[in-house]
Amino acid sequence: MDILSRKDQVNTKEDNKDVQLLKDKMWTRKTTARITMLGRKVIPEEGDILKRIRKNNMREKKVTQTLEKNDGLTWEEDGVAYMEGRAYVPNNKELREEILRGHHDPVDVGHPGQLRMMELLKRNYWWPGLKEDVKKYVQGCFKCQQNKVQYQKKAEELHPLEIPQGPWQEISINIIGPLPKSNRMDVIVVIVD
């Protein structure tokens, strides 16, 4: 589990408590500000990736064979092979790694686990051994391993907050980071009033 989804869980619990609180005291207000996106998306532009796929027209045998079958599920368009609607990425280490990184590291992508990362990737791209590459990438991600350890340690320390008597009596600011850089930014600030 990554640090962002952990935050979601904590907030859900507090929101439930909040419903009860609002019933009791109408003037009690709680605002949760989540700044989840600092900087623009850093997933490489699709057009740019397609350009590079075109330049790199080395195709694995499995792909050319599937294309030759002409089964209607695979086709070629403008120099790009599409396998069931997903662009085939040639066996170029740099290109494949960049695509993997773009679907995992950026702050707004949030270090998804293998299944979620596969889901995101398969919307647009495919290559033989993609699943295995995703698995290796997630298992090899230093941040993900680090977050796992932090989560296990912190789980025992959690305890419920006392219910404040009114707004602005208790404000907590949580700074999460450093995360992989997105447009020179690498932290998320969560403010709870």
Ligand SMILES: [Zn+2]
């Ligand atoms: Zn990660």
